[in-house]
Amino acid sequence: MIFTSHIFIFYFLPFVLLVYYSLPVKRNFFLLVLSYIFYGWWDPRFVLLMFLATLVNYICGRIIAAAPVGSSKRYWAVFASVAISLSMLGFFKYFMFVQNNLNFLLQILGSKVFSIYQVTLPIGISFYIFQSLSYTVDVYRGTSPPVRTFWDFACFVALFPQLIAGPIVRYNTIADQLASRAHTLDKFTSGTALFILGFAKKLFLANMIGQAADAAFGAETLCASDAWFGVVAYAFQIYFDFSGYSDMAIGLGRMFGFEFPRNFDAPYLADSITDFWRRWHISLSRFLRDYLYIPLGGNRIGPRRTYVNLTIVMLLGGLWHGASWVFVIWGAYHGLLLAFERWRGKESLYNVLPKPFRIAITFVLVLFSWVLFRCPTLEGAVQFFKAMSGMATAEGGSVLLAGELYTQGNFLMMGLCAILAFQPVQAFDWVKNLTWARMCFLIVLFFFTLMTMSAQSFNPFLYYQF
Amino acid sequence: MPLNRPKMFFLSMSFLLIIFSVPIIQSVMELARHERPQCIDILLQPPTAANLRRFENDLERLSWFSRELQPLMRYLQFIVLKDAGEKALLGKDGWFFYKSGVRYLTEPWPPRGHSSQKYEDPLPAILRFRDDLLERGIQLLVIPAPNKSSIYPEQLTSRAKTISAPVYTHTLQVIDLLRANNVDVLDLFDLYSSQKNDFLCYLPQDTHWSPEGMRFAGTTVAEMLVSRSWITKGDSQFERKIIRLHRYGDILRMLSNPMIERLYSPEELNCTQVVQSQNGRLFAPLPDAEILVMGDSFLRIYEQDEPKSAGFTAHLAYELQQPIAAIIIDGGASTLVRQQLSRKPDLLKNKKVVIWEFVERDIRFGLEGWKVVPLPHTPAI
Numbered sequence: 001m002i003f004t005s006h007i008f009i010f011y012f013l014p015f016v017l018l019v020y021y022s023l024p025v026k027r028n029f030f031l032l033v034l035s036y037i038f039y040g041w042w043d044p045r046f047v048l049l050m051f052l053a054t055l056v057n058y059i060c061g062r063i064i065a066a067a068p069v070g071s072s073k074r075y076w077a078v079f080a081s082v083a084i085s086l087s088m089l090g091f092f093k094y095f096m097f098v099q100n101n102l103n104f105l106l107q108i109l110g111s112k113v114f115s116i117y118q119v120t121l122p123i124g125i126s127f128y129i130f131q132s133l134s135y136t137v138d139v140y141r142g143t144s145p146p147v148r149t150f151w152d153f154a155c156f157v158a159l160f161p162q163l164i165a166g167p168i169v170r171y172n173t174i175a176d177q178l179a180s181r182a183h184t185l186d187k188f189t190s191g192t193a194l195f196i197l198g199f200a201k202k203l204f205l206a207n208m209i210g211q212a213a214d215a216a217f218g219a220e221t222l223c224a225s226d227a228w229f230g231v232v233a234y235a236f237q238i239y240f241d242f243s244g245y246s247d248m249a250i251g252l253g254r255m256f257g258f259e260f261p262r263n264f265d266a267p268y269l270a271d272s273i274t275d276f277w278r279r280w281h282i283s284l285s286r287f288l289r290d291y292l293y294i295p296l297g298g299n300r301i302g303p304r305r306t307y308v309n310l311t312i313v314m315l316l317g318g319l320w321h322g323a324s325w326v327f328v329i330w331g332a333y334h335g336l337l338l339a340f341e342r343w344r345g346k347e348s349l350y351n352v353l354p355k356p357f358r359i360a361i362t363f364v365l366v367l368f369s370w371v372l373f374r375c376p377t378l379e380g381a382v383q384f385f386k387a388m389s390g391m392a393t394a395e396g397g398s399v400l401l402a403g404e405l406y407t408q409g410n411f412l413m414m415g416l417c418a419i420l421a422f423q424p425v426q427a428f429d430w431v432k433n434l435t436w437a438r439m440c441f442l443i444v445l446f447f448f449t450l451m452t453m454s455a456q457s458f459n460p461f462l463y464y465q466f
Numbered sequence: 467m468p469l470n471r472p473k474m475f476f477l478s479m480s481f482l483l484i485i486f487s488v489p490i491i492q493s494v495m496e497l498a499r500h501e502r503p504q505c506i507d508i509l510l511q512p513p514t515a516a517n518l519r520r521f522e523n524d525l526e527r528l529s530w531f532s533r534e535l536q537p538l539m540r541y542l543q544f545i546v547l548k549d550a551g552e553k554a555l556l557g558k559d560g561w562f563f564y565k566s567g568v569r570y571l572t573e574p575w576p577p578r579g580h581s582s583q584k585y586e587d588p589l590p591a592i593l594r595f596r597d598d599l600l601e602r603g604i605q606l607l608v609i610p611a612p613n614k615s616s617i618y619p620e621q622l623t624s625r626a627k628t629i630s631a632p633v634y635t636h637t638l639q640v641i642d643l644l645r646a647n648n649v650d651v652l653d654l655f656d657l658y659s660s661q662k663n664d665f666l667c668y669l670p671q672d673t674h675w676s677p678e679g680m681r682f683a684g685t686t687v688a689e690m691l692v693s694r695s696w697i698t699k700g701d702s703q704f705e706r707k708i709i710r711l712h713r714y715g716d717i718l719r720m721l722s723n724p725m726i727e728r729l730y731s732p733e734e735l736n737c738t739q740v741v742q743s744q745n746g747r748l749f750a751p752l753p754d755a756e757i758l759v760m761g762d763s764f765l766r767i768y769e770q771d772e773p774k775s776a777g778f779t780a781h782l783a784y785e786l787q788q789p790i791a792a793i794i795i796d797g798g799a800s801t802l803v804r805q806q807l808s809r810k811p812d813l814l815k816n817k818k819v820v821i822w823e824f825v826e827r828d829i830r831f832g833l834e835g836w837k838v839v840p841l842p843h844t845p846a847i
C-alpha cells in the first residue's frame with residue numbers, strides 16, 4: 001500500500017486512527033498488526049520474511065543483552081544477527097545481480113552460461129533490514145537497552161509510516177517512545193500539516209514533473225536541451241518524491257505519538273558535496289557513518305585511510321540503493337568527490353566563489369550523479385552524458401520529444417519546483433509556525449491534492465524499489 | 467512557536483472530517499441503493515495479491531469522490547497546465563495527439579537490452595502469413611497506417627519544421643525489411659507527406675485519417691491492385707453520396723471529460739457513403755468477395771462508425787466496383803485479425819488478395835504482439 005492511494009487515505013488511515021485512539025492499551029500491538037496488513041497489501045507472503053528478520057534479530061538481541069560484556073556469546077550473537085540479516089538482503093536484492101555478473105564472466109571465458117534464478121525483491125527490505133540490524137548492534141555496543149517485549153520490537157521494525165522508504169529510524173532513537181510516548185493535539189496537528197505538505201509534494205510536484213523526466217530518459221536520442229531539461233526534471237522528481245514521502249512518514253509518526261528524525265534539509269541549497277550529504281537522506285548518511293564509516297576506522301587512522309573509508313562507504317551506499325553497476329558508480333562518484341573535499345579540508349574546489357555559484361556548481365555535480373542513478377545501464381548513462389555535452393542530437397522520432405517536454409505545464413511545474421527546492425524553509429520547518437492563514441492554505445491544499453490523486457494514473461514511488 | 471488550541475483543533479478536525487467523510491458517504495450511498503457496502507468485500511475473499519489489487523482498484527473506481535471530482539480536476543489541469551492526461555498530448559491549433567503513437571516514435575525500438583519490455587519481431591509473423599496465403603494463390607498487400615504524429619509532426623512541435631528527415635524511422639526500417647523479403651507494402655507515409663498540403667490527411671482531434679485521407683488511401687490501393695493485375699475492375703454498381711456530419715474526434719473523447727469537449731467544436735466531416743446503385747442499400751462486406759481487407763480502427767472509422775459504409779472498405783469496393791470481405795478488430799491488427807481468420811478459414815474461399823492494414827504503433831504496442839499464426843490447411847480453398 002502507498003500513502004498516496006485512495007485506499008490508504010480514505011480507508012486504512014481513518015480505520016487505524018479510529019481504533020488506535022479508542023484503545024486504552026496494546027496500541028503498539030495494534031500498530032504492528034496494521035503495519036503487517038499495510039506491508040502485506042503488496043504481497044502477503046513477504047510478511048513472513050519480515051517476521052523472520054524480526055525474530056532473528058530479537059533473539060540475537062536477547063542473547064547479547066543476557067551475556068556478560070566481553071563474552072564470546074555476545075560476539076557470536078551479533079555476528080549471527082549481521083550475517084543472517086545481510087544474507088537475507090543479499091539473496092533478495094543481489095542474488096540476480098551476482099548471477100548476471102557470473103554469466104557475463106562465463107561468457108568472456110567461453111563457458112556455458114547458466115539460467116538465471118529469478119528472485120522477487122520485497123519492497124522496503126533494505127530499510128527494515130537496516131533498522132533491525134541497528135537494534136542488535138546498538139544493544140551490543142551498549143548504547144541501547146534491550147527491548148521490553150517482542151511485540152514492541154516487531155512494531156519498531158514494521159511500523160508502517162516509515163516502513164517502505166524511511167526515514168531509517170535507529171532503535172535507540174525510538175526505544176523510549178515505544179515504551180511510552182505522549183499523544184498531544186500539538187503533535188497531531190503538526191503531523192497532519194507535515195503529512196499534507198508531503199502528500200502535495202508527491203502528487204503535485206513529483207508526479208507531474210516525473211512524466212517529463214520519464215519521457216526524456218526513455219527517449220531513443222536526445223539533444224542537449226532535452227537532456228538537461230530531463231535531468232533537472234528528474235532531480236526535482238526524486239527530491240519531491242522522496243522528501244514528500246519522508247514528510248508524510250514523519251507526519252504520520254507524529255499522529256501516532258512518534259517523533260522520527262528529519263530526513264532532508266534543503267539539499268539543493270548545498271554548496272559542496274559534503275554539505276549535500278548533510279542535507280540529503282540524512283538518516284541513511286548517519287546510519288552509514290555510525291555503522292560502517294566509524295567501524296572502518298573513520299578518520300582516526302590517517303588521511304589516506306579516511307579517503308578510502310569515505311569511498312568504500314559511498315560505494316556500499318550506492319549498492320544499497322540497487323543491485324546494478326550504475327549504482328556502484330554513482331556511489332563511487334560521490335565517494336571520490338567527498339574524499340576530494342575531505343583532502344581540501346572539507347572544502348570544495350570552488351569554495352572561493354560566491355555562494356550562489358557554489359550552490360549552482362554543486363547542483364550540476366549532483367545532476368551528473370542523477371544521470372547515473374536514473375539510467376538503467378552504464379551504456380544509457382554514457383549516451384545521456386553525450387547528449388548533455390552536446391555530442392549527440394535528437395534524431396528520427398526523438399525530435400517529437402520536444403512536444404512532450406516543452407509544454408506549458410512542464411514549464412510551470414519546473415518553475416514551481418525550482419522556487420520550492422531552492423529556498424531554505426522546507427516543509428519540516430514550515431509547519432513549526434502554523435498561522436490561521438497557513439492552516440486554511442493546508443486544508444485547501446489537501447483538498448486539491450486529493451482531487452489530483454483522483455485524476456492521476458502516473459503515481460510511482462521512486463524509493464519503493466530500494 | 468506553540469500553537470493555540472482552536473487553530474490546532476481546526477486543522478486536525480478538518481483533516482479528519484475529510485478522510486472520514488468520504489468512506490462514510492460512500493457506504494451510506496451504497497446502503498441507500500440497497501447494496502452491500504463495497505468496503506466489506508475485503509472480508510469476503512481470500513487475501514491474495516490479485517484479490518487485494520482488484521479490491522483496491524474497484525474501491526477507487528467506484529468511489530463517489532473520484533467520480534465527482536476527477537472530471538473537474540482534469541479540466542483544471544487541462545486549462546492551467548495544458549495537460550491532456552495520460553493518453554493524449556495537446557499540439558498546436560487544437561490538434562491532439564495519441565500519446566502511445568508519439569512514444570512509439572520517440573522511444574527506442576527494438577527496446578534496448580535492459581528493457582523489461584517484451585520485444586516481438588513482426589517479420590516472422592508477416593512472412594509466415596504471406597507464405598501461407600501464397601500457398602493458396604492469394605496475394606498479400608501490407609499497409610502500415612501512419613500515426614498522425616508521423617505525418618503532421620509540426621503540429622506537435624515546431625522543432626519538427628527544422629528537420630527534413632522523417633520521424634517514422636522505426637516503421638521505415640520495418641518497411642525496408644519487408645520489401646527486402648519480397649513482401650508487397652504500400653508506403654502511405656511518403657504519399658501523405660507529399661499530399662498533406664493539398665488536403666487534410668488526418669483529423670485534428672482524432673487518431674485516424676480524415677475522410678479525404680481515407681479516400682486517398684482507398685484510391686491508391688485500388689490503383690495498385692489493378693496495375694499489378696492482381697484484380698480487375700468488377701461490374702458491381704456502387705455509387706457515392708455525400709454526407710456531412712459533425713463529431714468530436716476519438717482523442718478528445720478519450721479524455722472522457724465533457725467540460726473539455728465543450729471547449730472545442732465538433733469536427734465537420736465530408737464523408738461519402740457508398741451505396742448500391744440498384745437499390746440504394748448501403749455497402750456491406752461480402753464474405754465471398756475476391757478481396758479481403760483486415761485491420762484495425764482505421765478500417766472501422768466511417769465504415770462501422772457513423773455515417774456507416776463510408777470507410778476504407780466501402781471506398782475500395784467503389785473504386786474496384788466489386789464486393790469486399792472484411793475483418794476489423796480495434797487495436798488487434800497485429801495478431802488478433804490473423805487469429806480470427808485462422809478460426810474462420812472459409813473467409814479465404816474465392817480470395818485473390820488480402821489487404822492487411824495495421825497502424826504503425828502496433829509494431830510495438832499491438833494487442834497480443836506479433837504471434838505467428840499458421841493458417842489451417844483447408845482443401846476446400
